Amino acid sequence: MAGDFQQRLRDQRDLFNQEHSTRLHRAISWWRAANEQGGSADLQFITAWISLSCCCLTSDDGDDDFLPLMETLVQLDEQQQIYHLLWHTYSGPVKALIKNPFVYRPFWQAQRGQLADWRGSFERSSVEALNCLSRRKVPELxxxxxxxxxxxxxxxxxxGATxxxxxxxxxxxxxxxxxxxxLPVIFDxxxxxPEQEWGALAxxxxxxxEPNRQVPVSEE
Structure with missing residues (x-):
């Protein structure tokens, strides 16, 4: 399937500006790498995350703000592919992630002594996320x-992990x-x-x- 996306990108490259072509070129390359890591969940997760970052990253400030891109994607998703993915395929795993304190940032801040208590905010965050699930608020969830x-x-x-x-x-x-x-839904x-504004590349x-001159994606 990675080859299919690469071919679509080549066929449609004239429709995209250089930045968007570069974004997709990078993202698909890392998704192809992720497909090759089927024997290791760790490596597949890492390479798949890099692919997602290629789609999302518009600055180098280290701030992960996924909501703007998700709002755009859901608005464009006329077939409701993301909705079906979250509610029919991964509803259980998503709920498990929401209820898991080990993937909640303030939990670890509290372990490092940076926060007095994490439980109250965790409960509120979990309730908010589960409300998004029950109310079908796709971008927020x-x-x-x-x-x-x-x-x-x-x-x-x-x-921080073995x-x-x-x-x-x-x-x-x-x-x-x-x-x-x-990721395949995002790529599609x-x-x-191509007419959508996807943001500048970081x-x-x-x-x-010539450090001041961008070069065509084919030279990457």
């Missing part, structure tokens, strides 16, 4: 889910599976709507010989 997974991303990629460990296995497996199902929507392609 997806943004909360990805925010939870971003904590897992920090833990895994920041050296490779192949059984300690965080459920959330790593769930995260990898959810991202591997979500981004490829189908790291555009720059010519080494």
């Amino acid at each position: 997806l943004a909360i889910t990805l925010d939870r997974l971003s904590v897992l991303r920090n833990q895994v990629m920041g050296g 490779y192949g460990s059984s300690v965080n296995r459920d959330q790593v497996v769930t995260g990898a599976e959810l991202l591997m199902s979500l 929507l981004m490829l189908s709507h 790291y555009p392609v720059i010519s080494a010989s």
Whole structure:
């Protein structure tokens, strides 16, 4: 399937501006890598997350704000692919992530002594997320889910987890599976709507010989 997306990108490249072509080129390349990591949930989760970041990242300030992109994607998703993914395929795993304190940022801040208490905010956040689920508020629910997974991303990629460990296995497996199902939907929507403004690239392609000049994506 990665080859199909690459071919669509080549066929439609004239419809996209350079930044969007570069964004999709990078994202599909990392999704292809994620497909090759089927034997390791850790590596699949990492490479799939990088693919998602290629779609989302518009600045280098390290702030993960998924809601704007999710709102755009859901608005364009006439076939309600994201809705069906969350409510029919991954409803159980999404609920498990929402109720899991180990993927809740303030939990770890409290363990480091940066926060006095995390339980009250965790309960409120969980109720809010479950309300989004019951009320079919797709962008908000997806943004909360990805925010939870971003904590897992920090833990895994920041050296806070053992490779192949059984300690965080459920959330790593769930995260990898959810991202591997979500990314093709994102690619399809981004490829189908070249007229949409998807934001600037945080790291555009720059010519080494002329630092002020961006170069075509084919030279990446």
